[in-house]
Amino acid sequence: MAAWAVAGVLVATLVAVVAGGSLAEAWRGxxxxxxxxxxxxxxGVRWYGLVIALSFVPAWLVAQPERVRAGLAPDDLVDLALLGIPMGLVGARLVYVLQNLDYFVLHPLDALRTRMGGLSIHGALAGAVLAILWLARRRRLDAAALADVVAPSVLLAQAIGRWGNFFNREVLGYPTELPWGLYVPEPMRPPGYEMAAYFHPAFLYESILAALAVAGLLAYRRRARRRPGELAALYLVAYSAVRWGVEWVRIGEALALGMSLAQWVSLGGLAVGAAWWAWLRWRGRPAMVE
Known part of the structure; x- marks a missing residue:
């Protein structure tokens, strides 16, 4: 229900942007x-960081039923959060810096200034995976089961955390005249688009689609017979598909065949997740039973 509630709030927000009100006033500039x-x-505590921090609260609550099902102690999840969150943030910033290396070579100190944004979700996921593998090995836990516990929660945190981009006017799509186009002040407009005023809110599209994907994962989580790792594999499929689709309207440079680097990474993630899920279903370990 938590994911459906988040998705409902996000859709209602989109309606509010179009219909009017204080949010619409801020949205339209x-x-x-x-x-x-x-x-x-x-x-100053910025909305960007505050929204990301608050997103971990519902994510924590969503993880609890699967933690109990997997037979993990509360301390296991606490330690994973204490390890995974900082590792995810470091990975997110590191990948962002590498993606924009030309700028950070000239401004190296800016690599430490994260308050204005600049985090890569793919980098955050890499950091989180390393945290899961390290903790599973140290505690002799099943890494696949541990990944299943946090998979829907991570996606829910992403859906909520994307709203931090609204306050920084980032993760933008191409210019648009649609009723829900986001107004971006001139100093914050992407290079090359200084003459445009309204842009596709790519962060909102990703947020809504991610929340709906969380609802799908939670529905699948109720299956009585599934193998450890299935939720994590489907998370990889779902988020990769969401990101691949949103990238078509997001401002960026094409790497090959008209697709950006993020889209190619997403296609790889989708393929790996789908193959992993298929392997678990047909050739994996004995199914978990309630």
């Missing part, structure tokens, strides 16, 4: 939007 949520003395 008729009302200033402060990227700083509040101040603690001289330090």
């Amino acid at each position: 008729r009302r200033p939007l402060d990227p700083v949520a509040f101040w603690i003395g001289p330090v």
